[in-house]
Amino acid sequence: MVWQGTSPAGKVESTAAPTSRPPTLQEARALAHPLRLRILRLCLDRALTNNELAAALGERPATVLHHVRTLVATGFLAEEAWRRGPRGSTEKPYRATGKSWQLDHGMSGDANLKAVLEAVAAEVHEAGPDAVVEGARMAMRLRPDQLDELVGQIQRLIENYPGAGEYLATEDPDGDPYALLVVLHRRRAATESYEDEAQEPHGSSPSPIDGWSRS
Secondary structure, eight states: OEEEEEOTTSOEEEEEOTTOBOOOHHHHHHTSSHHHHHHHHHTSSSOEEHHHHHHHHTOOHHHHHHHHHHHHHTTSEEEOOOEEOGGGOEEOEEEEOSGGGGBTTTTOSHHHHHHHHHHHHHHHHHHOTTOOSSOOOOOOOOOHHHHHHHHHHHHHHHHTSOOHHHHHHOSSOOSOOOOOOOOOOOOOOTTSOSHHHHTSOTTSSOOSSTTOOOO
8 A cells, every 4th residue: 555745845745554666667557547447446345347347437349348457467457257147147357456556656746646636536426416425625725744644644534544465365255346546636826827828729738637628
């Protein structure tokens, strides 16, 4: 499990479990797609076949299979024993390995951040109108010591819950399924000028997420 914080000097730092490591280029690319992140989440609690994943995602089986094969090839999904499907067919189920929890990838980079936010938005949407139990979007000003304290509080919050190994080892987990996204990010300084940006050609500075505003 990995957290990213900021030191008083403004340098981004990572606090990670001892077994964590940076992803390879192939692994980072595999995680930079919202459908693949959703597949991993869907296969976290039980193994699902490609057809089951396609139905859950509302995508064509061939499209989903491409993403499944990418995740299998990079070790994020594992094939389980074939099982009998409808009308006497046999199907191959897939289960998440928890490998993504052990990589120090965070949400750095436009592609990975976009994938995470789009995947979360889709998960909240499919869970229904009462999906969000608690949430806040707020702005703040923090001194370096306050920033360190807040990052520490976030880390301690995450440490209260199981890592991938413990989670996947629980055959019959108690409780209902929930998910948590915590993002502490910098804002553009109010002293920075917007005039130069306004003179740039339209479309030269796209928003990180299509359809998302900058407010």
